[in-house]
Amino acid sequence: MASTKSRARRAGVQVTGADNLSKLAARLRPLTQQKVIIGVQGDAELALIAGVHEYGSVKMSIPARSFVLTGRKKGQVPIGKLVRAGVAEIARGRRRIGDMLDEVGRVGLDKMQQNFDRINDPPLSARYARSKIGRRLLQREQDLRDSLTYDVVPRSR
16 A cells, blocks of 8 residues: 655755765765655455555445545655754764654654544445444554554665
């Protein structure tokens, strides 16, 4: 369920004449070799459930209740701030790349889980609502929520 799109933004790191450019390049180069993937990890049945919830199903009369894409959108601002500050710290030699990427994963995962818990639209069908305990959507799919995860992986060339 993880998106394959990627995007690069400038971090605003300023270089002065006193900086050693080769050292700076060596510190920042590994950033281009790894990426953080946030999404659902599990077996084929869990992937099917996640896909149906994310995109809906006309055949099963289930409306889309996106939690991955909307969670990603809600995480963009805090992750962007974290990355800009983190890249500057890495450039100065004050932070490790792995630590920053793990923090990006944790923040993104937290936003996606919060989004999952808040989904309330579209409402349940009347037939399903009668058999459901409680009013919150997707809560029967606790396994789906628990399968949300992040991983730092090598970037494919």
